[in-house]
Amino acid sequence: MNKYVKYVLIAVLVIAALWAAVFFIKSNSKSVITYETQKPFISSIEKKTVATGKVIPEDEVEIKPQISGIIEKIYLEEGAEVKAGDLIAKIKIVPNEQALNSARGRVRNAEIALNNITIEYNRNKSLFDKGVISSQDFNNLQLQIDQAKQELSNAQADYQIIRKGSAGGSASANTNIRATVAGTILEIPVEEGDQVIQSNNFNDGTTIASIADLTKMIFEGKVDEGEVGKLKVGIPLKISLGAIEGQELDAKLKFIAPKGLEETGAVQFRIEGDVETKDDVFIRAGYSANASIVLEKKDDILVISEALLQFDKKTNKPYVEVAVGAESEQKFERRDIEVGISDGVNIEIVSGLTEEDNIKQWNKTEPIKKGEEEGEEGGEAADEDE
Structure with missing residues (x-):
């Protein structure tokens, strides 16, 4: 039993010695890190x-109706090119019953007043022809009958506007919605059958279409x-x-x-x-x-890669390390510099460097060996399995 333990201890010592030897050889075989350098160069920088x-x-025009009603017909579609005056839609008038009745009553009152003044005018005209009344009295009657005729005409026009949308009866002025500018129809937010409200001092009105160039x-x-x-x-x-x-x-x-x-x-x-x-x-x-x-923007200025910069921990001022002596010696000294504008990649050097300086590149990394890469992948796979 003692011999067996003795042999095991000897084997463990031999294995440990071999492992130490291999580790020592690998440690001493690692290459010394060699820092690459970069030179400043002339370029242009734009700060954006x-x-x-x-x-x-630039200008978008909204077309609104001049009278309330219901959309009877839409003639164009969104995206259509139009010129000023092109017909876009037509409105069907739906008169307000109260306003219509009031306008009808006003017409009737004007007719009664005109009939009354006409009778008075005809009676006084025969007297004026016989010289019974003065011309001033007759002229006053002539003025009254002219005013009564005008009042009747105004009342009839208002009645037609409320009933049909225009005094002439064609309704082309108010019920036909036309483009006011040339351009493209961007939007028609209404459909046939929708009720629309006219534009006035208290309401913006319903938008029939929007047009823009x-x-x-x-x-x-x-x-x-x-x-x-x-x-x-x-x-x-x-x-x-x-x-x-x-x-x-x-x-x-x-x-x-x-x-x-x-x-x-x-x-x-x-x-x-x-x-x-x-x-x-x-x-x-x-x-x-x-x-x-x-x-x-600055043209033809001395710049370096912004990745080469370092900053003092106390003063927060920028500096770089510049190679001194032969390149193989890998000796560097600190050089304080003054910088200008940057575009995020390159930065302007105001003072402290020349085009001949070799600047230490700090972001140098050793390439991953194939065996180490496979080992890392195996470890990640094992973690996923767990």
């Missing part, structure tokens, strides 16, 4: 921001308060549409809102830009869009 919004018509579009979006101060009216915009891939439209900023609105804790300012449309690109009203705005 993106405003989200939509593309809408789709060749004159604007971008409407919002920018953050931290960037609105860098914008100026007239700067160029690049508009990309969410519905049309690979297409960019040129635009020019024309308006910056003087007042911001708070949204989700941040103050946003509305901006507008005139969009230059293309003949081969059909833009629908309301397309979502992004506007790329160049806030600052």
Whole structure:
């Protein structure tokens, strides 16, 4: 029994010695990490921001009726091109019974008054012809009969307007809804049989159709308060549409809102830009869009990759490590630098570096060996099985 234990201990010691030897050999065979370097270079940097919004018509006109009634017929559809004066729809008049009865009574009163003054006029005319009454008295009677005729005409016209929609009876002036501008019909929110209300001082009225010129579009979006101060009216915009891939439209900023609105804790300012449309690109009203705005641009400046920067933990000032001596020596010294604008990839070097400097690349990583990669995959599979 003692011999068996002795042999086991010897075997364990031999295995441990072999494992230590293998570990020592592997540890010493690892290659020394060699840091790569990069040189500063001359380039251009644009500092941009993106405003989200939509593309809408510059002017959108809503067509409203001049009289209340029911939609009798709709002649055009949404998307149709129209000219000013084109017939869009027709309204059937449904008169108010109270107003109709009042207008009818006014006509009857005017007729009675005219008949009465006519009798008086005829009686006094014979007296005037015989010289019994003066011409002034007769002229007063002539004025009264003319006024009575005019009152009857007005009452009859009002009655016809309430009953049929116009004094002439054709109803073409009020019941025929026509386009007031040229453009494209964007929307017809009513259907045949719907009741509509006229536009007046107390009510906007029912919208029969909305028309806009789709060749004159604007971008409407919002920018953050931290960037609105860098914008100026007239700067160029690049508009990309969410519905049309690979297409960019040129635009020019024309308006910056003087007042911001708070949204989700941040103050946003509305901006507008005139969009230059293309003949081969059909833009629908309301397309979502992004506007790329160049806030600052510098050409032919010394730049480095922003990934090379480091920041002092105490002062938070930027610095890099520059190679000194031969490249094989892998010796670096700290170099404080002054930086300018950045586009998120490259950053401007104002001072502290030249084009001849070799900057230490800190994000160097060793490649994963095939055996280690397979081991990691096996470990992940084992975890999933568990």
